[in-house]
Amino acid sequence: MIFRVFSTLKDNKEIVKLLISAHLEFMYLDFMxxxxxxxxxxxxxxxxxxxxxxxxxxxFNVSMQWVQNDCEESVRQITDFYYNHLFNVKLVP
Numbered sequence: 001m002i003f004r005v006f007s008t009l010k011d012n013k014e015i016v017k018l019l020i021s022a023h024l025e026f027m028y029l030d031f032m033x034x035x036x037x038x039x040x041x042x043x044x045x046x047x048x049x050x051x052x053x054x055x056x057x058x059x060f061n062v063s064m065q066w067v068q069n070d071c072e073e074s075v076r077q078i079t080d081f082y083y084n085h086l087f088n089v090k091l092v093p
Contacts, residue, residue, distance in 0.1 A: 001039075002059070003079045005032075009063055010071045017067060029060045058086060 009016055019025050036052040045051065059082065066078050073081070 002082055003075060005059060006063060006066070006075045006078050006082075009067055010075055013067050013071055016064075020064060020068060025060075025064055029056070032056050032060065055086070058082075 016025070016028070019027060033053060033056050036056045040046050040052040040055075062078070062082050066073065071078075
């Protein structure tokens with residue numbers, strides 16, 4: 001899912017940049033919060049009612065900064081970076 005989010009953002013980065021410049025990126029955040037709450041509930045991932053918001057808040061901030069940096073890192077690199085930091089896991093290259 002993380003890879004797919006970053007991949008979709010990269011494919012649509014010019015549109016996302018327009019949203020950011022118009023200060024409308026909250027539309028992406030609102031959509032993803034709703035989708036994540038539903039996904040977490042359906043799959044039993046809820047540890048607390050704040051779980052999906054914790055996850056999406058960090059993904060939102062990292063992804064918006066990545067888009068503003070013109071998606072310099074590859075989708076795989078940014079996905080690995082995000083996953084490693086969120087789950088404190090070291091992946092073997």
